[in-house]
Amino acid sequence: MMSRNSCSKGLVRDCMKRNLWAIVLSTVGFFMAQLLPVIMTAQHSLAAHKQDLVNLSAADAAASWQGYVESVGEMLGGQNVFVKLAVIILAVTCGVSMFAYLHNRRKVDFYHSLPISRSRLFAVDYATGALCALVPYLVLHALSIVSACAMGFGEVVNASLIGVIASNVIFFFLLYAMAAVTTILCGNTVITLLLGLWVYFGPTLVTALWQSLKSMFFQTYVMDASMASLLFCNKFAPLIQYFGVNGTKMHSWAVEPICAMDYSAGLQESSAIGLLIGYAVAAIVITALALFLFRIRKSERAGTALAFNPIKLPVKIIICVVMGTAFAEIFKMLVYESELWFWVGLVLGTVIFHCVVEIIYAFDFRAIFRKPLQLVIILAVLCAGLLTMQSDVFGYDKWLPDEGSIAAAAPMGYVGESALLSEPENIAAARQLAALGVESLNNTDENAQKECITVTFKLKNGKVKSRSYELPATDEVFTLKKQIYQSAEYKQKTWSLFALGEVNEGYHRNIVFYTNGDGYNGVGTLSDSQKAQEIIDTLKAETLTHTGDAMPVLCMEFLQQNNDDYYSEGAVCVTDKDVKTLALIKKYANIVPKAVSAKNVKLITLSIYLPDKDFWQGVQVTDRADIDALLKNAVNIDAMNLYGSDAMAYGIMKQFARSNVSVTYTDEKGDEWNASAGYTEEDYPKDIIEKYRAQAEKDAENGVESAQDGDVAYTTEVAVG
């Protein structure tokens, strides 16, 4: 029968007294991370506001005050990085220290000979660690709130702070439970810390290596997002993802990987409640696992590397596989992408870490060559796995979804649901592009003109898959792409014109205009938000009515501005077919399109690709008639911001028959500047360019200096026809 004195409450109190250091560490930590920053920010804000009241108008001072309030709110809320660091440090420290006695025989003998069940002993230790860290946190958070209110920042105190506290507590318990499990699994505290590094950062490392392997072995692999984004959104690495959570909200990059293209999405926040619930459940499950392991843990395992023999082999396999792969990739990177050194690194990394793990397991250097058979098997399986990837046994590159299984598609990487096209024509076109890409996988003709395209499919089962293809520059490909880019659905879902939302409070919307003739210099700005909106609405209506080729004559860049603070909302072209929009622009901004003029053009450089010699030869056009002909109906690619899909939406080609046109202007001061010229298909001056192709070939034979292949390599990235 349990002694009445040994009730858990009394034991926890005793245990807390013995672990006073943890309470002090937590108190100091959260004082420095929570209370002090709040007081410092509040004090600084009050001083700055005092100055603002003297130097600024009442309205500006009030606006500045809101900024100060937000600063204090950030320190008190979920954006306080110091608090997150303190939570992480305390969770790991308390989790390890509360169970580290399991690594010491004397202590194990003492505790396990006492008349207390292991379950209760676990509960006492677990509760003690949690209370030592969380009670000071909660007290100091409360004090921080009181301090903020007392200093006049009461408006930052709202219900969201409960979410902030809840999220910090959930992350604490999750990381704490992970530390507890790691400690119980090990028989030595140093090994616990090493294993802890694996537990906390292993999933991130595995993600990075996996992405790297896929990009290395699969021709069509496309990274769904930037590597950083992929690493941060790994649900199995809560320690890292914690930094993306702001109370019950979280940055979208922490929710799912985002493409670098969709940068604005990274600034948005979405609900983190689902994630927090998931992590809370995980914390409970891991705590239950810790209890189970604690109960079955053999006392005699104190002092050994791992307390459970059955996990020795799996842990070794994981370490060998991951580190072998990491070595392989590092070696490959170090020796100029050498495949030979990839395999050398793989073998070396696997062998080294097998030896290290065996030494650690035995705590004996002489164990270095133990279990060679296991090493051979691990190495063989790892090599086989990588060779399987390399030879694409499972058909990753050749994968093509059934048309009936596709819910939506997009001729680009995945940037979110909103950009996926669901009209059957667009889905069919995207799938056909992918099919052509699969067909061209075995096309080894290096001289063939190719272009890259990424196709994304959202399947009806909810999965999203992207593939990147090198497509031949054929009419079929061009037609399919143009069909998608000129569709109303594509424009509505991807153009910044249709993504323009409400004007933010305190801001107004400007439109800056550019013409073909004026190049990079804006020709005027419309600052009236209402008029701007009218132009926007008119262009939206007009641009959807025509889906064929059109000549861009103006470029409009949208900006939201508040005094000196402004940001761009993107740009869109106005074509000669947008008659009503052009009329409004003339009416409100008195701006009319201006064509590219030959007046200040000194020369035009044609870059012509010579397939036989595999390089680009530059040819200068100085003949005035030819210059006039080349500039007739030319579009200033740079001023109109016409690249890739934007260009194709208007049927604009910058590059045709492997040539491009660079126009050199001379301004009034004599300074020269270049711009690329583009054309609609029907306006393309093919005859003149072909006329100069002969000269390019002659120049190439005579060794006339010109742009080489690499110098104009960027041109392959722009729209082609």
Next chain:
Amino acid sequence: MITATNATKRFEDITAVDHICAEVKDGSVYGLIGSNGAGKSTFLRMLAGILQPDEGTVQIDGADIFENIAMKERFFFISDEQFFFPNSTPKEMKNYYKRFYSKFDEARYRKLMNGFGLDENRKLRTFSKGMKKQVSVICGVCSGTDYLFCDETFDGLDPVVRQTVKSLFAEDVADRGLTPIIASHNLRELEDICDHVGLLHRGGILFSRDLDDMKLGMYKMQCIFPNPLPDSAWEGFDILHKEQRGSLYTITARGSREELLARVNALNPTFCEMLPLTLEEIFINETEVAGYDVKKLLF
């Protein structure tokens, strides 16, 4: 009563305790002796519920000890390497033990602390090894348990304290039927306190008997013969050890006193004396029979 039935404990590929069968009767003082690495501490840790037997059972009154709180309340374990909380005092340790042992006798604790001249408010880390042992023993005897498991408890105690501790044990055995189980390789320490001895060797138990029975069944004889005796003269003796120095023979043999005396007298010795065996001698002889030759280790 404590019963071990085929209790076995393996550490990786080492069998520390190998199918031990033993009984410890209540109210006895059980000495657990054995060579280094014989498995004494392991067996004691199994008795204390720290280690779970890989095979067999270790029970108190028919109930398994491992993870059995009711059974664990009936004993107190004094480890060979005691653990005290960092920066704790004897008083704090006593208070901690009190939470688990409902019969803890605080008055006796104070009396013993004073008797041993120990300050209960002094940090234990400032205590000597022997003083720490004393604190553990005091907490152990005051816990009011039925059994006291002592692993090398007399190590580090000075002779006076050693005797005092033995007296304490004897007092509790007499007063309330305490059953101390004392593991030690210092056989002289156990000789005057144990009434039952279990001899462990290489993980197995060689024997477990009452000390008196053991002493009565084994004798050392010193005899002087006028002429050297042939080896055949000793046939029929259950000799454990024989040593000859000139005409002086020192024989250790099993058997009753009368039987051995009669046999030796039949060989017409000039002088014959029966000597009682010390526990150490019994230990050496028994282990020697089991292939553990102390002399080979020493010389």
